Amino acid sequence: MKYALFLGCTVPVRTMGYELSTRAVMKKLGIELVDLKEFGCCGFPLESIDHDTYLSVATRNLAIAEEHGLPIMTMCSACNGSLLKAHMAMNDEKIKSHINDTLTPLKRHYNGSIEVKHAARVLYENIETIKEMATPLPLKIAAHYGCHYTKPSEIYEGFEDPEVPYSLDDVIRAVGAEPVQYENKKQCCGGAILGIDESVSLEMTREKLQHVKKTGADAMTLVCPFCDIMYDVNQRRIESHFDEKFGIPVLFLPQLVGLALGIPSDELGLRLNRVPVRSLLKTLGD
């Protein structure tokens, strides 16, 4: 299997560990990733401001992938939703022709043939291979799905249940770890309102960390750079802001899978994680 890797803006700048681990794990699973230099912004930041412009920006990427005849793999859940929604919008011939008109000066044209998959979904679809290759991890892991990975459900056409999501829990099981259940599992990370009202945003993140803490989980796992910024990058800030200690390591799903597949922690970018993962690696005998 071969995918065009869509990096987006945040992953390569703020969560390089996610990129490193995704590349390493996909390689190990025999999935080839191709970098297309022409890829640009996914369009997500424009979606609520100017819908047409958003569609043009997003569809431009789909057109590029189509030129190369490659399906797209995203890492960021917002990129995934944004590209997939644009792809679905092109089912309407009127919208499609309008958007293609706006792409004409850029010499791009989208016919509507490109599949867009989140890296986590690709891992879920390779769950049998992971099971075969994995050395079981004796860990308790709390899955955080975030919003765009499962919603709106109509763009995922039956992949995932937005009310009772399962794919990350299944992958956690596949690597021999125990998925723990906690009270507000489906809650948003709070990242979406970080720029609007920091106190509400941090309070939301804190609430989830509290519930995860209660379960005694060894770590959280997640699949979106924005969620990671809230739980990993901002965890210490939350601790000092609320004077409350968490110390919950946060792993990207490919980092967790990578550990089970025996990929060295350096190749998984684990040193880049803000909340130290040393104790976790010790548990694993590293």
Place this chain on the structure above:
Amino acid sequence: MGKTSEEPRIGVYVCHCGLNIGAVVKVKDVVDYVKTLPHVVVARESTYTCSDNGQRVIQDDISTENLNRVVVASCSPRMHGETFMKTCEQAGLNPYLFEMVNIREQCSWVHTQKEKATQKAQDLIRMAVKKAALLEPLERQKSPVQQAALVIGGGVAGIFSALYLANIGIKTYLVEKNPSIGGHMAQLDKTFPTLDCSLCILSPRMADAGNHENIELITYAHIEDISGYVGNFHITVKKEPRYIIGDQCRICGVCTEKCPISLPDEFNMGLKERKAIYIPFAQAVPNYYLIDPDNCLHLTKGGCMLCQKNCPNDAIDFDQHEEYVEFDVGAIIVATGFQLYDATQKKEYGYGVYPNVITSLDFERLVSADGPTHGKVLKPSDDTPPQKIGFIQCVGSRDEKEGAVYCSRICCMATVKQATMLREKYPDAEIYVYYTDMRTPGKGFEEFYQRGREQGIVFIRGKPGEIAENPDTNNLIIISEDTDSGLLLKNELDLVVLACGLRPPEGLDDLTGLLHLSRSPEGFIMEAHPKLRPAETSIPGVFLAGCVQFPKDIPDTVAQSGGAAAMAAQLLTKSEIELEPVRAEVDPELCVGCGLCEFLCDYGAIEVQETEDGLKAQVIEVACQGCGVCAASCPKQAITVHHFTQNQLLAQVEGALESLPPIQEVTP
């Protein structure tokens, strides 16, 4: 009959229907145009053609102008077709020499451009006039009526329908699929807004239905087949064996004590157990035991027979078999009720996952004296009294995602009732109702709701997006918006009741298939007219009562049951009825007996039979509904549907094409 051979003399009456037609169609222009059509002797406009005066004008013209055809252009024939047929008949004109044009529903109501609408009205009338010239008089045949009725479903709707009919003196078969009549109402503890005990008011009527000399109660049975037509339906009912001799059972309960098999009790929503030999509930009618054949040890694996060995009255008979009961009736009332929305579908509320999330019907059993907790409302997780209870409204109703846009009508009041009962039992409990809109339009309903508010029940306007559970305490966390205050509220509750909406009953497809009944988009059975014929279906002789037509409360159900019974009695108290002569007829000379018509007929009204001249299709006149499928599909054009003959229809088509520009010859 002589009139048909005469030159057609047609009178055309174009109706304004107040402004319904007149505001869009230029009626005067239409009349002027109609006067120019061949065979039209008189054409008039009228403000309300259906009024006494409007009808008198037609009748006067029939005699003074010697009309032998009448065309009325007004509303749908379903509205006033019969009215004008009677008008003609009273003036001595065969009612089938009347033709109706719908220029309201199919013209003025759906168009806004006056010129084009006027043109269309003219086109439609021209078509009708063309057809009218070729109409033939038809005679109605008489058919005897079986003076008995079938009521399907033994809930409150079926019980009342059957009692009303039986009290008139009509023999009534009441068929119920469950082992006892009573339906959902028997499961309720109290009724709103009077807080009457539900079974106290229902069980005397159940007993009446069980004892009535004119009612034959057939329970634990379902409708296997229905054939025939209005006045003469032939019914086959399959009755499951109970393995109990009813007359001998003294409901002493020894059998139940001895039975080793325990199962979830359906009547108590699985919150309690019953044995494989059981009685559905204490007041069940008929009041004797039955054996659940899917779970009885003897009936599944052999052996056991503890019940039989211990029964002091020899009432147990393992040799009973299913029975087929056949009978004839003249009318049928469908009263098969509803099923509750399956709350497990609404995954975000965790019903079936979180023990302390229950449905409104579960609550009824919990609060009921003979329920699993003897009337104490306790948290299912630990059987302790709840302190903070929440009700969520519109679960599976007014929810596009769940495929139900409609309001189920009873849930707001049911919740106010349940909250009120909780308040009585737990004066210090905190009670919250999360609602979309409180809908309390009924006698005493608003007062009851206000009383609930005064009793400190907190009503929050906002539908929660999800329920989360604290896995340690099984408490339920609801975060919701209060759209009145704009505040986001977080509430930790220890019991949540889902006010589930009403859905069409299970297995309705089979019944509507047998009876050829139409369904509304929500799946309930369609009534013949939403306002004026709410208890009738579009199939003659088949009537409706209760929630199978649409969700409704008990008073409305009882009222509709009375309506359905009255409509059925109106038919059944006659010795014979007139049959519609708009029917198919086969020309045996042309028929080759291919059987396509028999295969296509939805009503079983045409069959191929061996005759002296070989295989020929024959119409069963009384069953034929005149739909025309056979005539349209016959490859030999051997079938004619009276009043819609090929010549008549072709004349209409010709009339339609007249307004088109002439066809241009196309040369390659």
